[in-house]
Each structure stands twice: as C-alpha cells, then as structure tokens.
Amino acid sequence: MPHRRVVVTGMGAVSGTGIGVASLWSAARSGQSAVGEIISERALQGHIKIAAQVKNFKPEQYIEPLVMPFCDRFTQIAIAAADEALAQAQFSRKDRLGDRTGVIVGTGVGGYTSIDDLNFTFYVLKSRTHPMTIPRGMSNGAASHICTRYGCTGPSFAVSSACSSANQAIGIGAFFIRTGLIDRAIVGGSEAGLTPTAMRAWENLRVLTPDFCRPFSKERNGMVLGEGAGIFVLEAEEIARARKTEPLAEIAGYGTTSDAKDMVRPDIDGAEKAMRLALVDAGLSPDAIDYVNAHGTGTILNDVVETEALRRVFGSRLPNLPVSSTKPVHGHGLGAAGALELAITIMAMRENVAPPTINFLHPDPNCDLDPVPNHARELPIRAAMSNSFAFGGINACLIVTRTD
Amino acid sequence: MDDLKQDTIDRAEIEKQILDVFVTDGMVDRAKITPDATLESLEVQSVDVMMILMAIEEKFDVYIPIDGKIAESKNLNDFVQTLTDRIVEERTSRAT
Numbered sequence: 001m002p003h004r005r006v007v008v009t010g011m012g013a014v015s016g017t018g019i020g021v022a023s024l025w026s027a028a029r030s031g032q033s034a035v036g037e038i039i040s041e042r043a044l045q046g047h048i049k050i051a052a053q054v055k056n057f058k059p060e061q062y063i064e065p066l067v068m069p070f071c072d073r074f075t076q077i078a079i080a081a082a083d084e085a086l087a088q089a090q091f092s093r094k095d096r097l098g099d100r101t102g103v104i105v106g107t108g109v110g111g112y113t114s115i116d117d118l119n120f121t122f123y124v125l126k127s128r129t130h131p132m133t134i135p136r137g138m139s140n141g142a143a144s145h146i147c148t149r150y151g152c153t154g155p156s157f158a159v160s161s162a163c164s165s166a167n168q169a170i171g172i173g174a175f176f177i178r179t180g181l182i183d184r185a186i187v188g189g190s191e192a193g194l195t196p197t198a199m200r201a202w203e204n205l206r207v208l209t210p211d212f213c214r215p216f217s218k219e220r221n222g223m224v225l226g227e228g229a230g231i232f233v234l235e236a237e238e239i240a241r242a243r244k245t246e247p248l249a250e251i252a253g254y255g256t257t258s259d260a261k262d263m264v265r266p267d268i269d270g271a272e273k274a275m276r277l278a279l280v281d282a283g284l285s286p287d288a289i290d291y292v293n294a295h296g297t298g299t300i301l302n303d304v305v306e307t308e309a310l311r312r313v314f315g316s317r318l319p320n321l322p323v324s325s326t327k328p329v330h331g332h333g334l335g336a337a338g339a340l341e342l343a344i345t346i347m348a349m350r351e352n353v354a355p356p357t358i359n360f361l362h363p364d365p366n367c368d369l370d371p372v373p374n375h376a377r378e379l380p381i382r383a384a385m386s387n388s389f390a391f392g393g394i395n396a397c398l399i400v401t402r403t404d
Numbered sequence: 405m406d407d408l409k410q411d412t413i414d415r416a417e418i419e420k421q422i423l424d425v426f427v428t429d430g431m432v433d434r435a436k437i438t439p440d441a442t443l444e445s446l447e448v449q450s451v452d453v454m455m456i457l458m459a460i461e462e463k464f465d466v467y468i469p470i471d472g473k474i475a476e477s478k479n480l481n482d483f484v485q486t487l488t489d490r491i492v493e494e495r496t497s498r499a500t
Contacts, residue, residue, distance in 0.1 A: 047467035
C-alpha cells in the first residue's frame with residue numbers, strides 16, 4: 001500500500017488567550033501573555049498565584065443542559081475546541097462521521113476539577129457529592145463526548161502521558177490514518193487543573209516561577225502553568241482533496257521515545273532520539289527544518305537539556321536556528337501543551353512568522369540557540385518541528401510541512 | 405554598624421536553622437555536615453531536596469524557585485548561602 005499522506009483540515013483552541021486559534025496565534029505572535037492571577041472559588045493557599053487560566057468561557061454556549069452534568073471542565077473546553085476544528089474542516093453535527101473516523105484526545109490527568117470537587121465535598125463539606133463524578137473524572141471524557149457529538153464510531157481513547165499527551169495523540173492519530181485503519185481522526189489534547197490543590201502540588205516540585213517564565217534566558221527560574229484545549233481534524237490527503245477542502249498543513253513526521261531513566265529529570269538521549277525519529281519519518285534532513293517550537297518550559301534543567309539535544313540533531317546550525325517557546329504566553333498546558341503549540345506552529349508556517357520567546361532578558365551560554373527573543377520574526381517556514389517532553393521520561397516530536 | 409551586626413546575627417541564625425532542617429527533614433547525619441560537604445556526600449536524593457525546601461518554606465514563609473544560583477550550588481555551603489540570601493531578601497522586601 002502506498003504511503004498515505006495525512007493533512008490537517010481543521011484546528012480549534014481554547015486557551016488563556018481566549019476562545020479560538022485566532023486569539024491564540026495573535027497572542028503568540030505579538031507576545032501578549034495571558035498569565036495573570038488565578039481566579040478560584042476556593043482560596044489558593046500557596047505562594048504561587050499566577051497561571052494562564054481560561055477566563056470568560058461559558059460552557060452553556062456549547063453544551064446542552066442534559067449533557068452538561070457529564071462534562072468536566074477539561075471536556076467542556078475540548079468540545080468548544082472541537083466545534084471550531086470541525087467547522088473549519090466543513091463538518092457540522094448533522095454529519096455523522098461514522099466508523100472511518102477515530103477520536104484520540106490526550107490529557108495529563110483528565111477530570112481533575114471534578115476529582116477536586118469530590119474530595120472537597122466529601123472530606124471538608126461532608127455533603128452530597130456529584131452523582132456523575134466518575135464519568136466526569138475519566139480521562140477519556142473529552143474523547144468520548146466528541147465521538148457522541150459528531151457520531152464518530154471508529155477507535156477512540158485518551159492518551160495520558162503527562163506533557164507529551166497531545167503530541168502522542170496527534171502522532172498516533174496520523175499513524176492510524178497512514179496504515180489505513182481509519183480515514184479521519186479528531187485528535188489533540190485538553191487539560192484544566194488549576195485548582196488550589198494542584199497548584200500546591202506543582203509548587204512543591206519547585207518548578208514554578210513566582211514571577212516571569214523566561215525560557216532560555218539566563219535569569220529563568222521556572223515555568224508557568226496554563227490550561228486549555230487544542231483539537232485538530234486529520235484526514236488522509238486523498239479524502240480531504242475529494243471533499244475539496246483546503247489542507248492547512250501536512251503531519252509529515254512523528255517520533256516518540258521513552259528515557260527509561262528518571263521520572264522527573266529530562267534526558268538528552270531520549271529527546272534527541274525523538275527528534276531524529278520524527279525527521280526520519282518525515283524523510284527530511286535537519287537542514288530542512290526552518291523553525292522549532294520548543295518544549296521550552298523555562299526551568300533551568302529543561303532548557304539546558306533541550307538545547308543540548310537540539311545541538312546533537314542540528315549541529316553547528318544551532319546558534320542560527322529559530323527555536324522559540326510560546327509557553328510564557330499560553331502557559332504550560334500539560335496534556336494540552338503539544339496541541340496548543342502545534343496550532344501555533346502551523347500558523348507560524350502558514351504566515352511565515354516565527355513567534356517570539358517573550359520575557360527574554362539575557363542569553364544563557366548553556367542555551368546557545370536563537371530563541372527569537374521578545375519580537376516575532378518574518379522568515380520562510382517550509383517545515384517546522386514541535387517538541388514535547390514529559391514527566392515519566394516520555395518524549396514526542398511532531399513535524400509539519402506545507403501542502404502547497 | 406548596628407544594622408550590619410544585626411544582619412550578621414540574623415544570617416548566622418538562619419544558616420543554623422537551615423542546617424537543622426537538613427538533619428530533621430533531610431535525615432542527614434549531623435556529624436557529616438561540613439562546609440565542603442556536597443549533596444552527594446550527604447546522600448541527599450532529589451526527593452530529599454524537595455522535602456528540605458518544603459520544610460524551609462514552611463519555617464521561613466518563603467518560596468524558593470530553582471534558578472541558576474540554586475542549580476549551580478556546588479556544595480552544602482553554597483546551597484545554604486543561596487537559601488539564606490533568599491530568606492534575607494524576602495524579609496527585607498516585606499519590611500520595606
């Protein structure tokens with residue numbers, strides 16, 4: 001069977017920057033950060049009170065009253081992102097997509113808000129808990145609701161691999177189409193867990209910045225969390241062309257590895273291999289990559305390790321390779337990170353603009369790449385790479401190319 | 405001069421309390437604590453470092469992000485000095 005090409009025909013996003021890919025891309029391109037004080041029903045008790053939270057999201061605008069009790073916040077925002085992606089791909093809810101469409105949505109922890117509510121109601125309030133806590137909390141909630149909404153009866157599941165969840169969900173969806181298992185996949189990632197308990201738990205890991213997330217900058221002191229969802233419609237190219245839809249990009253390469261070492265320390269070997277596998281899969285040499293959207297969390301260790309892995313792959317070109325992290329804008333979306341960043345990477349390629357790494361102060365000699373500091377830069381982008389490296393030692397790299 | 409003396413006393417007291425945390429929360433043998441001791445020589449694992457930082461945070465009501473200075477601490481003395489700087493900074497900024 002000839003190699004089937006996989007294209008993106010729709011994208012949707014909900015993030016701290018607002019509802020829609022347009023607001024996400026606009027914020028990433030202009031360097032407008034969505035980070036601010038977290039608004040929470042229950043008091044944040046730790047020192048860190050900032051994140052890129054989804055604000056002014058009204059789930060009732062998307063979800064029917066009878067469905068709502070089954071939807072955790074991570075499912076709600078995934079549905080809104082899916083509606084945008086499917087509309088762009090020219091599908092409506094009247095189109096029941098059937099057996100040849102799969103739905104694979106990544107999430108780090110799934111319905112964390114519902115679990116948090118359960119614990120608070122049970123242990124503290126000692127009152128009646130939400131009867132649908134179990135289906136709300138399950139990690140496949142987002143994927144299953146999208147299936148029901150659009151009548152997708154092909155394979156569906158959640159990918160849960162912490163911060164690599166979305167990249168793996170997108171990669172596996174593309175592979176399913178390539179192998180002929182399905183023709184179309186609705187893929188991406190969603191995460192909504194900025195509760196006081198989660199914030200406290202993250203704070204205890206000492207990876208959060210108390211002030212500004214500054215990836216690759218000498219002064220960096222940690223990451224900033226975010227929440228959001230990014231959903232894509234992937235299709236076999238011939239199927240998309242037959243429908244006369246205009247592909248936005250091709251998912252050209254996917255590579256994934258496991259460090260098999262430490263649960264929290266990033267690893268140069270694992271990250272390097274994931275990037276190399278994605279290049280081999282795409283049939284591209286490293287020189288073909290014009291822009292890299294980095295994992296770039298802004299912790300001391302991640303950024304040094306990622307730079308070293310990039311050096312092994314890109315060699316002497318590294319100081320001139322545009323590699324930016326957009327996490328200071330939309331926050332670290334955890335299970336949604338790869339999806340938000342792929343949407344940005346595809347927009348960067350379509351508009352030939354590398355978005356900046358904001359909050360950048362001074363170069364770190366240990367991170368001698370070109371971080372596109374503080375201001376977007378116009379440059380021709382024919383192929384771009386997007387990295388995600390997760391706790392548990394799971395690395396996942398995607399490569400997108402133009403379709404024209 | 406009085407200010408300087410006060411600061412010196414405060415620092416010494418803070419350093420002592422930090423080392424106490426190493427013993428109580430990091431389960432480090434006090435006899436092994438010397439200025440050139442390293443986290444490796446004290447057999448302090450990464451989970452222990454997190455427990456130590458948490459205990460220091462509770463004790464001094466500060467947040468210690470991992471920045472270059474902390475990450476590059478070569479030995480116990482560097483580590484304690486950096487933590488002390490943070491605590492003094494935090495207290496000074498609160499006092500003003």
